[in-house]
Amino acid sequence: MSFNRLVTDFSILKTNRHFRHIFIARTLSLLTIGMLIVAIPQQVYQMTHDLLHVAFATAIEGIAMFIGLLLGGILSDRYDRKKLILCARSLCGIGFIGLAVNAMLSSSSLSVIYFLSAWDGFFGALGVTAMMAVMPIIVGRENIMQARAVSMLSIRLATVIAPALGGIIIATTNIAAAYWIAAIGTLLTVMLLLNLPSLKPLQHNENTESPFKQLLLGFKFVFHHKIVGSTILIGTLLSFSSAIRIVFPQMVEQQFAGGAFELGLMYSAVPLGSVVAAFLSGWTNQLIRPGNVMLYFCLAVFTSMIAIGLSPWFSLTLFILTVFGYCSAVANLLQYSIVQGHTPDHYLGRINSIWLAQDASTDSIATTGLGLLTRFLPIASSIFYFGLISLFIGLLCMMRFSSVRKTSLQDPDLQES
Known part of the structure; x- marks a missing residue:
């Protein structure tokens, strides 16, 4: 290539x-x-x-x-x-x-x-x-x-x-x-x-319905559309990985005996990986099965979390965090493109709002969950098990969501409309 x-x-x-x-x-x-x-x-x-x-x-x-x-x-x-x-x-x-x-x-x-x-x-x-x-x-x-x-x-x-x-x-x-x-x-x-x-x-007869019923119809669309619903569910799982940022201060202090400088490097590593993904994502347009690639990149994100929990060296942790940021950005890019490509115009507003709302709420739940986990386990073990559980669920999704693995970027019927 x-x-x-x-x-x-x-x-x-x-x-x-x-x-x-x-x-x-x-x-x-x-x-x-x-x-x-x-x-x-x-x-x-x-x-x-x-x-x-x-x-x-x-x-x-x-x-x-x-x-x-x-x-x-x-x-x-x-x-x-x-x-x-x-x-x-x-x-x-x-x-x-x-x-x-x-x-x-x-x-x-x-x-x-x-x-x-x-x-x-x-x-x-x-x-x-x-x-x-x-x-x-x-x-x-x-x-x-x-x-x-x-x-x-x-x-x-x-x-x-x-x-x-x-x-x-x-x-x-x-x-x-x-x-x-x-x-x-x-x-x-x-x-x-x-x-x-x-x-x-695009005009649709749903516009005569009440706003509350329209929102319910949006949720109904997500639950009944195999590709959109499954992709958003995978995105929900991916959102849990963002919770790792809350443990950086404790990792720097307890695991690496560092200070503000090391903490800043950790917080910068993930965005750095995302920027690299933004620059080097031209290959994603050539994918025949983008859903399959998205699932593999999600698994790579969870594997990176496990590796961070096992890493004994600060420099290695920074490298893994950069890989983590890269894989997260690519998975998010493919998720967004699949959802947009398979959602009819008259549902785009509601589906995007549901996706963004679940992303925001999932992040809050995940940060709380990981924070509680650190109360009972050492910081490295908390990250390891958090990543391991996510990887296990991700593998289940890989086996269960055959429609996502086989999907194209766009629904051919929507392209023709």
């Missing part, structure tokens, strides 16, 4: 103007959100000096995001997705302005921070769901894999850059400046997205 076929094809940014605008807007959105990840906890802690208040602010935002994801899916399948994206981003901008004004007051209000954290979490999630639902329309189902790989690069880079950028801005100026920059960035995203065409979902 030639190197050119390994490298991700970025030509879609040049040939597809609408995707280019979405790519830039999404990158800006991720950068602004990343700065808020630093700014809001920092401000709350400065005001209260209590980690419980920080946790409460984060929890409120998470609950609001979960609700926004589910509601966004329903609305995306009923109304013009372009208007929904613009409305959600504009309302997020208003929330950022509110946070900036509140931070500039001589006595900032903690209640306002709680409220606006939930506000931005809700409308941010709503906009993300609508954005994901328009991708098959903007790029065409045949280009979903390529578009996702290109987008994945901006997601991974923004994840690394944004928190550091937020910290620098706060350190050199103040928290209000970070909020104002987030508001300006949001305004720029709205301006970029104004040129999108109308993105109304």
